[in-house]
Amino acid sequence: MDWIGDVFYDILPEHGYEIRDEQIYTAFQLADAVCNKKVHLAEAEVGTGKTFAYLLTAIAYAGFSGKPVVIACASTALQEQLAGAKGDIQTLSRILGLEIDAPMAKDPRQYVCDERVSGMGGVFGDATASDEINRWLARTTKGERSEMPHISDSVWRQIGWDETMPCDACTRRGFCKLVKVREHYRSSKDLIIADHSIFFQDLWTRDERIADGKMPILPDYSLVIFDEGHKVILPAAMGAGRQIHKEDIDNIILSIEEIQGARTSMVVSVIALGKATSNFFEKLNQNVIDDEQSERLAVRIDDILLKAADTFHKALDRLLLEIQIEEELYINELPESTLHTFEIQIELSITALARFGRNKGREVIIWIDRADGSFWVVPRNLNNMLNKHLFLKKLPVVFTSGTLSDEGDFGYLMRTLGLKNPTISTVGSPFNIEEQVVVYLQPPSFEDTDSAKFSRKIKQLLCLLKENGGRALILVNSLKEVRKIRKEISGYELPFEVLWEDKGERGYLVQKFRAEVTSVLVGSTFWEGIDVPGESLSLVVVWQLPFPSLDPLIEMRRKDAEEDGMNPLITVDYPEMGLKLKQGCGRLIRKKDDRGAIAVMDQVIGTPWEKVVMRSLPRGVKIKTLEHREI
The missing domain is CATH 3.40.50.300 (P-loop containing nucleotide triphosphate hydrolases)
Structure with a gap:
């Protein structure tokens, strides 16, 4: 804390920064909570300089603990604001004369998959789009979607990485762009500037990946700070949930239908899945509770929808078995990597439907995404999951934002996150x-x-x-x-x-x-x-x-x-x-x-x-x- 006080009272004023009591109070409250490994809610209204307050705490604690601190942001723009070439971390690095290692860790779905690209044969939609994407692919070193902001969602879903890619069996394993990005941020000793999505992807899969002998998405860390902490529930829910795209299932069906001389049982399974898929999504859309304000459309659960989901589930089970038989017979009508991808897509869909069907849907939250029509199944017990995977790990956790409370009453946020006894601090704006x-x-x-x-x-x-x-x-x-x-x-x-x-x-x-x-x-x-x-x-x-x-x-x-x-x-x-x-x-x-x-x-x-x-x-x-x- 002495070092933090020296920075605010002596070093920053020498570089033209004013002494702000609200900022210093917030920094000391954060440092105290972190040193005592507490969950802390830090509300600091606009103008207080909360970013420097939590950055100084993070830098000091990373040095003390010997492990990096994860700062999880609500958007890519906020990540760039912190860790970009002219961001706050570079400013502090220059002022303090410190080399601060702070790579960005972004959602892996924002990176191109080299294996998928090679399978597209250079064709990505129409000729104009294909030319533009091919020129970008020839020059990019990161393969990050933000470099091509106008690429359509439908095209990106064909070339971007997602969890259905069989990376363990990939011929490019260890050499693709996503792996290079991960190697970069995994080596950080100071800070990792993540987004909310990748943090929760890591949190929900961490124990399972370690048990399977795989590296977790993020390295071991000593502290996590959520900037815009009031916005964590949606990415937490989506990270824990499962999503079914009808388009993905239709593509699987189409690919198998094109196999010449396919086994009869495979053909029968595909036909049944086609009918079950159409019926399920038809019933799903009939039960939508439309709301013009929401991007996530609620769905009314009834026996007809549950029966359609069960039929869909069973049809996926049958096709999965047929694909596994296909692999055992070494019938190479489809590339092995394609079959692996189909397996993963089907298994994820089966998991979603199994969760939905359990206890008549009472244990999950479901919705249809307005933008792409996909079906989401999310665990209802997010509070318990956060408690088990994060709050009980005895790591310090900080939620910071300008809007965490109702005039100092943090009750709503605490109920939402399932928090019992967090430490809290709140400061108003220094503006007049x-x-x-x-x-x-x-x-x-x-x-x-x-x-x-x-x-x-x-x-x-x-x-x-x-x-x-x-x-x-x-x-x-x-x-x-x-x-x-x-x-x-x-x-x-x-x-x-x-x-x-x-x-x-x-x-x-x-x-x-x-x-x-x-x-x-x-x-x-x-x-x-x-x-x-x-x-x-x-x-x-x-x-x-x-x-x-x-x-x-x-x-x-x-x-x-x-x-x-x-x-x-x-x-x-x-x-x-x-x-x-x-x-x-x-x-x-x-x-x-x-x-x-x-x-x-x-x-x-x-x-x-x-x-x-x-x-x-x-x-x-x-x-x-x-x-x-x-x-």
């Missing part, structure tokens, strides 16, 4: 919020119809945008609402450009929003993860309060709350809404000289959720009423 921000709330309203309320909000929105000269971020809950607003204001001539989420790629839109100072950005996915300091953003419009959707993960928390005798509205929906609102409001002030306003267009005053909203607004903010205006 009272002088920098004003919040506008709706006055009590007595409109009877939704259409009347919508019309009033549109008029208010147009007034706010014109008065502010654009420079606004409008946060909504769904793309449907984005289109609804666009249709309503399309007849007005506005002296600035409006950027719509459904009209461009997310990263491009954010970049354009930063560059075009007077522009307005409208979307449902910008509540967090975007940083637009300066004059490009001086108004955040909360068009709708972000009450949670029918997301199956949240729906399970509601059921758990009911089973524990709690009101799910108060113990799940309100905290979820409050934390997301807090994130959205946090988009406004990113630096000490930023100024602006937050306008909440939904009714707040006099509602049951008024206190939740008030606690989610920036601390010390001035609150005024948003008066009804006529254009």
Whole structure:
């Protein structure tokens, strides 16, 4: 701790950094928790400098323990912000005169598979795409998807690595790009900058891989720090879950159907699987509970769906047996590596269906991915799994974020993670919020119809945008609402450009929003993860309060709350809404000289959720009423 104090009080000020009490307090709380091998929740609002606080703790502890520290980030962008050429770690390395080894460990599915590429014969979709991909493959040394951001998901699934690849039997084993990347970060003595996904892939498979004589994905580490710690549940769930792509099963069927002179029993099995696959996904889609807000579509479980899943399961079992017989007979109609891949794909699908069928689906959470239509099966007992595989290992664990609590109450996050007695610290923003921000709330309203309320909000929105000269971020809950607003204001001539989420790629839109100072950005996915300091953003419009959707993960928390005798509205929906609102409001002030306003267009005053909203607004903010205006 003495060294950390010296850095904050002496070394950093010599390089132009101000002494921030909130930052130093957070660093000391982290160091104390880590030295005592505690699970710690560290909430530090924007402007506190929490990144340097946890980096200094991590660097010191890695040196003390002799093992690297894993810092798990919520996105590739955050990994680059930490470990990139001009990132925070390089800055600290230069200031402190230390050589800090901090390689990035990214999701292995983000890397090309050399074996798959060789099997494609240089053809990847149409001629233009093939030419572009072949030129990239000729020059890339990493084979990382981020180098080709416009490659389609369907093409990437043909050339990217995934868990179905039989790496143990691969002729390129030990020489492919993914192995080289792993060798690089496995040798780190200081820090490993991972993402949430790869951390949980390692966590859930670690014991099994070691038991099988395989190396775990990550090396032994002494501490894990989750940046954006409020976002770990989804990657934890997906890492523990199993996914079935109908396209994968269809490709297996098509490949076997093309075998000339295939054994009769193989043909019969393939025909049965084709029917079972189509029937299962048909029943699955019939039982979807659609929700425009959620990327994960809940599914209603009934006896018909369970029966279709059982038939699908049995058909996969039969085909797996036929493939194994095929291998034993040495009938080389398909390459051995292809048969191995089919085996793994089928075994993973069988595992998913077995979990789903057990106890009529009560032990799992299921959903359909809106983007690709895949079927997900995730264990319901994530809390127990986290406890067994992480919290009981007696390693220090840190969750840090600007939004972990409801004004210091960490109860919701603790219930979500299954934590009993973590140590906690919380600090507010050092910014002068009272002088920098004003919040506008709706006055009590007595409109009877939704259409009347919508019309009033549109008029208010147009007034706010014109008065502010654009420079606004409008946060909504769904793309449907984005289109609804666009249709309503399309007849007005506005002296600035409006950027719509459904009209461009997310990263491009954010970049354009930063560059075009007077522009307005409208979307449902910008509540967090975007940083637009300066004059490009001086108004955040909360068009709708972000009450949670029918997301199956949240729906399970509601059921758990009911089973524990709690009101799910108060113990799940309100905290979820409050934390997301807090994130959205946090988009406004990113630096000490930023100024602006937050306008909440939904009714707040006099509602049951008024206190939740008030606690989610920036601390010390001035609150005024948003008066009804006529254009």
